[in-house]
Amino acid sequence: MKKILNDPQNYVDEMLDGLVAAHPEIYRAHAHRVIVRAGEKKPGKVGIVTGGGSGHLPVFTGYVGNGLLDGCAIGNVFASPSAEQMAETIRAVDAGAGVLCLYGNYGGDVMNFDMAAEMVDFEDSIRTRSHAVADDVVSASLDEAEKRRGVAGMIYAFKIAGAAAERMADLDEVTRLAAKASDNVVSMGMAMTPCIIPQLGKPTSTIADDEMEMGMGIHGEPGVWKGPIKSADDLLDEMFDTLQKDRPLTAGDRVSVLVNSLGATPLEELYILYRRLAARLAELGVKIVMPLVGRYATSMEMTGATLSILKLDDELEVLLRAPSNCAFWKV
Amino acid sequence: MKKILNDPQNYVDEMLDGLVAAHPEIYRAHAHRVIVRAGEKKPGKVGIVTGGGSGHLPVFTGYVGNGLLDGCAIGNVFASPSAEQMAETIRAVDAGAGVLCLYGNYGGDVMNFDMAAEMVDFEDSIRTRSHAVADDVVSASLDEAEKRRGVAGMIYAFKIAGAAAERMADLDEVTRLAAKASDNVVSMGMAMTPCIIPQLGKPTSTIADDEMEMGMGIHGEPGVWKGPIKSADDLLDEMFDTLQKDRPLTAGDRVSVLVNSLGATPLEELYILYRRLAARLAELGVKIVMPLVGRYATSMEMTGATLSILKLDDELEVLLRAPSNCAFWKV
Numbered sequence: 001m002k003k004i005l006n007d008p009q010n011y012v013d014e015m016l017d018g019l020v021a022a023h024p025e026i027y028r029a030h031a032h033r034v035i036v037r038a039g040e041k042k043p044g045k046v047g048i049v050t051g052g053g054s055g056h057l058p059v060f061t062g063y064v065g066n067g068l069l070d071g072c073a074i075g076n077v078f079a080s081p082s083a084e085q086m087a088e089t090i091r092a093v094d095a096g097a098g099v100l101c102l103y104g105n106y107g108g109d110v111m112n113f114d115m116a117a118e119m120v121d122f123e124d125s126i127r128t129r130s131h132a133v134a135d136d137v138v139s140a141s142l143d144e145a146e147k148r149r150g151v152a153g154m155i156y157a158f159k160i161a162g163a164a165a166e167r168m169a170d171l172d173e174v175t176r177l178a179a180k181a182s183d184n185v186v187s188m189g190m191a192m193t194p195c196i197i198p199q200l201g202k203p204t205s206t207i208a209d210d211e212m213e214m215g216m217g218i219h220g221e222p223g224v225w226k227g228p229i230k231s232a233d234d235l236l237d238e239m240f241d242t243l244q245k246d247r248p249l250t251a252g253d254r255v256s257v258l259v260n261s262l263g264a265t266p267l268e269e270l271y272i273l274y275r276r277l278a279a280r281l282a283e284l285g286v287k288i289v290m291p292l293v294g295r296y297a298t299s300m301e302m303t304g305a306t307l308s309i310l311k312l313d314d315e316l317e318v319l320l321r322a323p324s325n326c327a328f329w330k331v
Numbered sequence: 332m333k334k335i336l337n338d339p340q341n342y343v344d345e346m347l348d349g350l351v352a353a354h355p356e357i358y359r360a361h362a363h364r365v366i367v368r369a370g371e372k373k374p375g376k377v378g379i380v381t382g383g384g385s386g387h388l389p390v391f392t393g394y395v396g397n398g399l400l401d402g403c404a405i406g407n408v409f410a411s412p413s414a415e416q417m418a419e420t421i422r423a424v425d426a427g428a429g430v431l432c433l434y435g436n437y438g439g440d441v442m443n444f445d446m447a448a449e450m451v452d453f454e455d456s457i458r459t460r461s462h463a464v465a466d467d468v469v470s471a472s473l474d475e476a477e478k479r480r481g482v483a484g485m486i487y488a489f490k491i492a493g494a495a496a497e498r499m500a501d502l503d504e505v506t507r508l509a510a511k512a513s514d515n516v517v518s519m520g521m522a523m524t525p526c527i528i529p530q531l532g533k534p535t536s537t538i539a540d541d542e543m544e545m546g547m548g549i550h551g552e553p554g555v556w557k558g559p560i561k562s563a564d565d566l567l568d569e570m571f572d573t574l575q576k577d578r579p580l581t582a583g584d585r586v587s588v589l590v591n592s593l594g595a596t597p598l599e600e601l602y603i604l605y606r607r608l609a610a611r612l613a614e615l616g617v618k619i620v621m622p623l624v625g626r627y628a629t630s631m632e633m634t635g636a637t638l639s640i641l642k643l644d645d646e647l648e649v650l651l652r653a654p655s656n657c658a659f660w661k662v
Contacts (some may be wrong), residue, residue: 002540058600230335231336232336235335264595268346269349270349301634
């Protein structure tokens, strides 16, 4: 296991200790595996919380910060946090205007956030809304889009909802904008190597030395094909064409795009993908606004990349460009 | 070869095309493999150029930007750019106040920058100064410190010299501050897997499945030992103790620290290392200022991490905290 760690049982907690120690001006440990913004709450601001398994930094915890999220409940690597942790996160960030729970569409997270919402409603009279981002187009067909998993595109929902909350929009409005961002983003990924869950000490799936997997999920969920490694341009084209079929763009559209490394894939190779993406969008007459290239949602040391495309209108673009400040995404 | 690329011969040029396409407000392609800042030159500002092999993003090209570098000459993966490219970079950024060449201490880069300086002196009457950063403590002993290689610590020299130039310091003063930052930073690294040079299609060195290499260089240069993988705390302790022996810190000192991934090693594991580092420095009574944790100087998809420690005084701290803006380091 080529990982830098101490006891695998302590992987998550030691990571969180280090994160808070390195950025005390941004993150604060509120309770066991509950991270909230450092500093005072802004009375009357809608709170936004997320939660999910560890192993995806900067997702989820990393996006706590000004103009982004208010708190995060943290699970083991690739495992949902508990409903109690989520309820505690909601309580910690509530500033009197209610709390939006905004997370990826995975069964465990949905169930636990639903329970957490009931708990804080019943025990604390805190109003909540919920939205599960479901942007991974290969995880279910378009007519079952509500079953799709949430992947890298969720960071656009964090950013846009976060900016709306910072401008003191109310809970229904923040929820509407989170859902609008989420409904307008589609993503697809491919992987060349799996990653290793510390407590298992080995990968959860295998990919042969000369093979890759198109459409593989961020926890190693099966994709659409396994086969020989294709060229960067062919990979980009296949991902782009799949997204284009799902949610077609036409001349005059404006988008933000995210070319994201799953971990090991270097920046050099993301820019080779971006080069092709820019050419494809230019050919279509689509304008790119604020492109993101880097490691925004990872699976530890997985090799591979994902492509996300967010279709913008004026309202979404203003919020996307609004200031934000966390350790991993400063606008 | 688990890499995302088209023709390996085009790896560097396609990467640069993508970089400039994604961030046209920051980078501009001035000539073949010469990147300079977008926008107008500031008359009378000292220019700062760097150069070196590709495969280390954000080093070198990525650090072109406001408050940082003015231009970069780009070589093939792990290969020095030519003296002609360097001379062209110097000419492109000169704004009448002379140019500092600031780069890593590798034979090819030193020789080519020396030739480039002669060329622009003779042909264009441009005044230059030169400084080669040599922060890798395991690459030569302390009494031969001038033979050491430059690694991740060089980004502190970029930042501090860049801030001084932005404040309109003259060429001698910018050079003095670059050298001061460089003399005050020490680094050490370890690797668990090598990386693959696209044109070779295979790693330049090997590390057994259950082994790591302490002190390995960023191009796979041999380190101080190969052996079984140690715990994160033991790895941090060995790197920290080596740096501490080389350049001892004492109670009351102020430092910035950089815990850097060589590529594949995820943020989670960098924070596990940072946790131990913060404890070691607290124990010594040393204060940490503006810690950096992330991928600041990589070797594509190499697994491993480096530790750099910069000892600060008031002058260096002010410049370190000054604003900067490139695609990878916003202060």
